[in-house]
Amino acid sequence: MTTGIGTAVIGYGYWGVNLTRNVGAASSTELIGVCDPDESRRELAISKHPGIKTWSTLDEVLNDESVKAVVLATPASTHFSLGMQVLEADRHLMVEKPLAETVEHAEMLNNEADARSLVLMVGHTFLYSAPVHHLKGWIDSGELGNVTYLYSQRLSLGRIRRDTNALWNFAPHDISIMNYLLGETPAQVTAKGFSFIQQGIDDVCFASLTYPSGIGANLHVSWIDPRKTRLMTVVGDEKMAIFNDVSADQPLWMVDSGVARSEGLGEYESLGDFQWRTRAGDILVPRIQMSEPLLSEIDAFGQAATHGTAVPTDGRHGLEVVKVLTAIQESAQQNGRPVDIEETQLKLDAPGTTSTGQIAA
């Protein structure tokens, strides 16, 4: 009988519980144990997974030879330092989103993984979701026509964090999905952020992204909203699509609606109607074989670490998302100034600094 690659989960908080369950369930990974400095969390892990090891520090984990791969589910502020420690100990690494809090740190993690031929993967879970794959199929096959714009809302009431803002907490998902759907990364962003609860930590962010192809995208994230919303709308010049992740049985709709020239579409009533008429048609709700995205994600990590298979959420994908988050943050801090994504890169390459951001000797 073959077993999966020996894997440890670092951080057994809200999300670590889900990741650990799936590391135990995936055929390509074997759950060796869980690390958390909080004793009550370690006890909880043992109660759910009897027989696993527990550790209170990452050093102890990395001294365990049976651990070949690590899933990092600690707060975002620790991703870089703990992630670097994992890579330097020659272990494959999956980091929860965001990959890191700065472009420089995301670059350094990528470089370290490349230099050691290790897998670096980011927990952008939605790229393992069946409705997102289905939507990508519609876009790539031209079913929607040419995509004209898209927008995403990720809203809820609660799980207000102290260590990161709503943008960095939620928007990695939206940006990662949008980049994947369009097959490109934004060229420019402009954004506004608003903080109400904790000074200096935005609870709400509105951002507009412009892709090199000219497609416009908008995102709205908030953790002080009356309704839990996970909605992405993609408008094509022939059809439109809605991905509603809150709906368990009908997550994806294709709406056969659009705007067309009035020729051949019947009588017109006003001068405006003479030129353009809206067309409201049928809605298609495809039957989608649902699977747990997190299980597919962990399985992809195990496969990549064992066989070197490619993953859609590798370190480079994570880096691109961090660049966009950084640009949005910068624009929000400067009252909506348009920020080119290249600017985040230029800072790294600025004269007098090394690629690690240190002042050159």
Ligand SMILES: NC(=O)c1ccc[n+]([C@@H]2O[C@H](COP(=O)([O-])OP(=O)(O)OC[C@H]3O[C@@H](n4cnc5c(N)ncnc54)[C@H](O)[C@@H]3O)[C@@H](O)[C@H]2O)c1
């Ligand atoms: N992919 C998703 O959909 C998704 C959803 C929720 C959270 N997340 C991500 O998961 C990560 C954790 O979020 P959470 O909501 O579970 O947070 P959390 O605060 O509930 O849990 C974090 C855990 O990490 C532990 N921890 C802190 N420092 C540690 C260290 N040095 N070594 C080991 N353990 C340590 C804490 O004790 C805590 O148990 C974040 O990066 C977050 O962005 C991802």
